[in-house]
Amino acid sequence: MRNEKLQEMYCAHRPLIHFTSKKGWVNDPNGLIFYEGYYHLYFQYYPEGVQHGPMHWGHARTKDFLEWEELPIALYPDEKGTIFSGSMVYDKENTSGLGTKESPPLVAVFTQHLEEGKKVIQYQSIAYSLDGGMTFTKYDENPVLDMGLRDFRDPKVFWYAPEKKWVMVTAAGQELRFFCSDNLRQWKESGIFRQEDMKPDVIWECPDLVKLSDEHGEQRWVLFISQNTQDYVESGVRYYTGYFDGSNFYAESGTKETLFVDFGRDNYAAATYAEVEGRVIQQSWMNCWAYAGILPEAGFRGSMTLPRELSLKKTAEGYRILQKPAKEALEGLRRFGQQVSLSSGNSAIEFIPGIYHFRLEKNMESIRFQHAGKWIEIKIDFCYGKIMLDRSHCGGKEYGPCFQEMNWMYFHDLKDRELYVVLDVTSLEIFAAGGESVGTFQYFTERPLENIVIGG
Ligand code: FRU
Numbered sequence: 001m002r003n004e005k006l007q008e009m010y011c012a013h014r015p016l017i018h019f020t021s022k023k024g025w026v027n028d029p030n031g032l033i034f035y036e037g038y039y040h041l042y043f044q045y046y047p048e049g050v051q052h053g054p055m056h057w058g059h060a061r062t063k064d065f066l067e068w069e070e071l072p073i074a075l076y077p078d079e080k081g082t083i084f085s086g087s088m089v090y091d092k093e094n095t096s097g098l099g100t101k102e103s104p105p106l107v108a109v110f111t112q113h114l115e116e117g118k119k120v121i122q123y124q125s126i127a128y129s130l131d132g133g134m135t136f137t138k139y140d141e142n143p144v145l146d147m148g149l150r151d152f153r154d155p156k157v158f159w160y161a162p163e164k165k166w167v168m169v170t171a172a173g174q175e176l177r178f179f180c181s182d183n184l185r186q187w188k189e190s191g192i193f194r195q196e197d198m199k200p201d202v203i204w205e206c207p208d209l210v211k212l213s214d215e216h217g218e219q220r221w222v223l224f225i226s227q228n229t230q231d232y233v234e235s236g237v238r239y240y241t242g243y244f245d246g247s248n249f250y251a252e253s254g255t256k257e258t259l260f261v262d263f264g265r266d267n268y269a270a271a272t273y274a275e276v277e278g279r280v281i282q283q284s285w286m287n288c289w290a291y292a293g294i295l296p297e298a299g300f301r302g303s304m305t306l307p308r309e310l311s312l313k314k315t316a317e318g319y320r321i322l323q324k325p326a327k328e329a330l331e332g333l334r335r336f337g338q339q340v341s342l343s344s345g346n347s348a349i350e351f352i353p354g355i356y357h358f359r360l361e362k363n364m365e366s367i368r369f370q371h372a373g374k375w376i377e378i379k380i381d382f383c384y385g386k387i388m389l390d391r392s393h394c395g396g397k398e399y400g401p402c403f404q405e406m407n408w409m410y411f412h413d414l415k416d417r418e419l420y421v422v423l424d425v426t427s428l429e430i431f432a433a434g435g436e437s438v439g440t441f442q443y444f445t446e447r448p449l450e451n452i453v454i455g456g
Contacts, residue, residue: 006352006425006448012298013444015424017329017353018286019043019068019304021058025050026302027292028154028206028269028285030057031074031088031108033133034276038063040133041283041304042074042108044085050301051293054082057110059133065307065329066353074136075108075127080143084122085154085206086110088133089166089184090275096184098128098139106133107184109168111153112143122152124170126184145179145187147172154206157184158274163246169193169223171204176225178248191248193223195255201230206269209244210280212321214312220319222312223249224261224282226269232290232402237261237270241312241319253318261321263409264389264439265290265402266427267305281326283307286427286440290402296444305440306422306429313436315412322435325422330355333422347452349423356452358419366455367419369428371445375453378430380419385411387437389430394443411437423449 031042045058057075099105125142178191338354388408
């Protein structure tokens with residue numbers, strides 16, 4: 001697809017398979033749900049500008065995670081506040097009474113953020129849809145959960161079958177709070193999750209709690225938290241594996257360990273799709289608050305990662321998550337022949353978007369994606385089990401130190417030498433070591449990347 005259209009996309013910094021809105025500012029994915037053949041993506045949206053503003057929930061849907069159809073805005077701010085992040089459930093039994101048994105509602109649970117002079121308050125509200133998520137009616141007794149807190153947001157709600165009840169987990173500053181409900185309208189607090197020795201500048205956002213399995217069918221609950229720190233050094237999506245008893249979560253190796261889902265900078269506010277049978281599919285905002293507001297814009301700003309399927313792997317140090325691109329996206333890209341396999345030498349970049357597959361033979365390898373004397377470099381050191389990415393040679397000084405730094409992580413599987421890169425106009429997503437080492441990176445070049453150089 002080396003043509004003028006691609007050059008045009010580069011000038012506009014418009015990804016081809018990663019969701020972007022036609023105009024305006026986008027951050028976190030919200031209310032992810034599979035319903036009647038479509039994956040619905042709602043998202044933090046400010047349509048009137050390219051900075052974070054009074055937030056709405058935008059809406060898009062897809063069947064294959066490659067082609068996205070943007071739909072009318074789902075939720076607008078009101079006198080109770082702007083609409084911050086949250087989740088969506090399909091209330092099949094109409095426990096909320098907001099639909100009927102014959103026509104059960106989709107219920108969105110979200111934070112309303114209210115600023116009155118210097119005072120800020122956040123509480124949880126709900127809205128329901130009886131037309132498959134196209135339009136929503138806000139519940140007239142909102143908010144449904146108000147603790148009088150300033151930082152109290154991003155409710156993730158799910159059905160806990162063993163006790164036939166709804167569970168909500170929310171971020172509240174440096175801790176997570178758990179609540180239960182029979183009807184999505186009245187909530188009772190059931191637990192608090194904290195980490196020992198938390199640094200004072202840490203803030204937790206966008207929690208998610210799901211059950212994952214390893215290849216032997218062994219299961220653990222996995223708690224995901226988006227963590228922001230003032231200098232962004234320890235910002236990103238972290239996770240704990242452990243147990244959930246219907247009221248609270250317990251990390252199986254204590255809370256000292258810090259595991260991140262991604263060694264890149266551009267994976268934040270991760271959320272999973274509700275109502276997906278047999279798979280857990282996670283998607284994130286492909287960005288970092290350190291520079292999200294100063295990256296190039298062309299009337300729109302912000303995009304989402306490629307959705308990923310999650311599973312667990314048991315290692316000597318405990319469970320780790322594995323990630324691979326969602327099946328639909330993989331199949332779609334392969335169907336269009338957009339998969340290229342390489343093991344050495346130079347090669348022209350044929351497809352954007354495309355999946356580039358590498359088989360690494362030696363102990364230390366580097367892979368460069370080049371364009372007009374500039375490059376992005378992946379380095380893999382199999383002796384130490386370390387993968388790195390350096391995008392500092394491809395511009396971006398103006399986006400600050402977080403954009404320029406070298407990112408890396410250790411991995412356990414030194415035998416698996418397959419590496420996949422999903423390449424789009426402004427992003428590179430790396431899947432290595434069987435999905436144990438995943439890195440998500442944005443890049444901004446004036447012209448399409450031209451070739452790949454594999455070095456020893
Ligand atoms: C995370 C976040 C959430 C909040 C939303 C506001 O990126 O800060 O905690 O609900 O963005 O847009």
